[in-house]
Amino acid sequence: MSLDVFFNARSVAIIGASERPGSLGRALMTNLLEKFKGRIYPINVKYDRVFSLKCYKSILDVPEDVDLAVIAIPAASVPRVVDECGRRGVKGVVVISAGFREIGPEGAKLEEELVSVVRKHGIRLIGPNCLGVYDAHTGLDTIFNPSDRQGKPEPGNVAFISQSGALGAALLDWLKEEGIGLSKFISYGNAADVDEADLISYLAEDPRTEIIAAYIEGVRDGRRFVEAVRKAIRANKPVIVLKAGKSEKGMRAVASHTGSLAGAYEVYKGALKQSGALIVDDLHELLIAIKALRYGARSRGPNVAIVTNGGGAGVLATDSIESLGLRIAELSKGTIEELKSKLPPTASPLNPVDILGDAPANRYELAINSVLRDENVDMVMVIALMQSPALDADELIKILESVGRSEKPIVFVGPGGAYASKRLVMASRIGIPSFKDPVEAAKALKYIYDYSVAYRKLSRKKGVK
């Protein structure tokens, strides 16, 4: 059964709804009331009304159809209440409640009971022990954190799934701060029913999603997971995976967190790589990969040209590019001659192309255009030390907008403080992945290249061009 109901439900029941300050039920109600356009049914034996809405003792009492139920009541009552949901015709349940497999054998038994109930009714279940979903487009929101602490991204094309609720919420907050638009967020917790493979497979078909990021502690079914990743990639959607529980101690920590068996990391890593997913090592790299790929940048090859107004930053970029297995492009004779004739005599026309500290914006323009035309160049890294008084950084952003139409990926680097940071945001907004550190930009190019290779490989297999 489709997972559509979790994002496009026309009516949602909040089981455990409340107005009590500090309660989960209150946070769920206020968040849903804020943006969700469908009908909302508070359910709680204690109240007649919650936030002016009629409150029902049980979901069985609701007179109209209910698509989705969000459940935030003590674990022991959850199977019974989900059974009522099934009898009432509910199609999906999000179980926020904790106290299942993650707490040990007793919880695991309760979770089995819960699963048998949803199977009996043919309901889909997200959770338990999760934050549930946030759909930035439809406003369906079950994240219960207060809005002054929990930023939620604007609508966009990045889907993010997270086995950990708290970490997922924190990353969501971080995505908001970075200005990265979201399609759907799903914290799926113990994955008793809907798991990472189901979600990736669903998102592969979701028209609002163009890139999928995942924080995963344990994969339930390696084969289904790899199939789902391949399906996404065939739809030209990169899948970025942050896999936790790599070390022995990390695996032990996973077991007490979501009750998953983390599995031997090296085995998964092999399978993941084969699937074409991009594996990242930490939250920062996850962000870099999202920034690199969310505009659809694809690369024909690994050869990078660097254009910089600072030699040192060029050296750092060169080191990173080489150490990541990309290549510093050998510029063609024609390009070198052109650069020699147009740049000042002490500039370096070799790669990295050092256009010197006194470079105005138009010197960037001619150097970038020159390397973009070069057949030996697949991707370009533009570095600007924007502290330089000679450079009109706003003019440079306009140039980036114009050269950014090239099919060859361009990334932008501007180390520094407030002035530079603001221009990085401007460049990001016009579709240029932008970073403070040349090493981050090199990683971005690596993700673009790796994904492009994975896409071509899978496309060829299936006869897609």
Place this chain on the structure above:
Amino acid sequence: MSLDVFFNARSVAIIGASERPGSLGRALMTNLLEKFKGRIYPINVKYDRVFSLKCYKSILDVPEDVDLAVIAIPAASVPRVVDECGRRGVKGVVVISAGFREIGPEGAKLEEELVSVVRKHGIRLIGPNCLGVYDAHTGLDTIFNPSDRQGKPEPGNVAFISQSGALGAALLDWLKEEGIGLSKFISYGNAADVDEADLISYLAEDPRTEIIAAYIEGVRDGRRFVEAVRKAIRANKPVIVLKAGKSEKGMRAVASHTGSLAGAYEVYKGALKQSGALIVDDLHELLIAIKALRYGARSRGPNVAIVTNGGGAGVLATDSIESLGLRIAELSKGTIEELKSKLPPTASPLNPVDILGDAPANRYELAINSVLRDENVDMVMVIALMQSPALDADELIKILESVGRSEKPIVFVGPGGAYASKRLVMASRIGIPSFKDPVEAAKALKYIYDYSVAYRKLSRKKGVK
């Protein structure tokens, strides 16, 4: 001869001073006028007055003693002008001008001529091809970037030397944004006279400097460099080195940048490690190391306890700590019993100590105090997913301030957006190294541990306790 004159000069001549908009000479004058308390002598054949100050045709015409001359005139005239400085009794010159060794054999010859002039007069020279110095305490400032683009840190205890001017300036700007206080910044360019070893040796004795960071492309004299680093460490000052030009292509880029021979990186890396310097791979790591060490944190051993309100972040931290070669502390029985008795039943009393998503600030307090008392714990990582409604993050900061008095290093992690970022800044201000990403915090602990080992090793050798 001491390098004091570059930071404590009572009088400075700007050779090439000007009021012409966009000129180097104007930027040098305005920056120096802003904070420097000593006498300033503009020198330029073209003007009688510059910014209301009497302007001299030559430094030979200045009637009073001049300690330091900053030179920003075309390269060809530099040796002659420096000779005049020598005749006038100037003790130090900063040569901003480019066009020396970095442009090829002709420039190298001019640089040799310049060096012979300073040697003849016994003057010390910083540069050429550099930004010169910025002393945050005395206000002596020769960085010519405009103040709306170039942030300059407040006075503090971090010295930063950079072979690259532009990259150094960008990092300075970044340090300012991060709120990291500076003692001295030196961009030493081609290092024709004063080189990295001279500077580190000088900073080892500088009472305002407690930690030394360096961006280095080539080391002129490996043995002197190692000696200088050891001298700093014996004075209990960590030395953090970002070495550029690691790859073959990177070394080629270095040659055309500052004209240095980058040397085989592996050879240097070995020598550097032996010296006790901390080697970092990129600008981000340089910042992490500075943040980790600037408060004087030292560790007895590699055993880390983690206290977290989010299991996922705990897992990521665990993975990083293990992969960096630190250890997840095995908590003593007493600690585990204490945690079991005080934490909720579903919390994890093992390490990572998961105090659950509903943890209020006082649950952090008891868990942190408990692991701090444990003999098996050398360092503590505190992770707070501050999106949680249960946590009063401001209360947590107060707790960190109190537990931060422990001799065991504590680092703080808070992934997220604006709300969390603000609390990270607050925690940094009270002396707790604070990070967005558990992986960064793990690196910080690794730098603290590595430095502590290096310090103990060198101290023992010399009979220092």
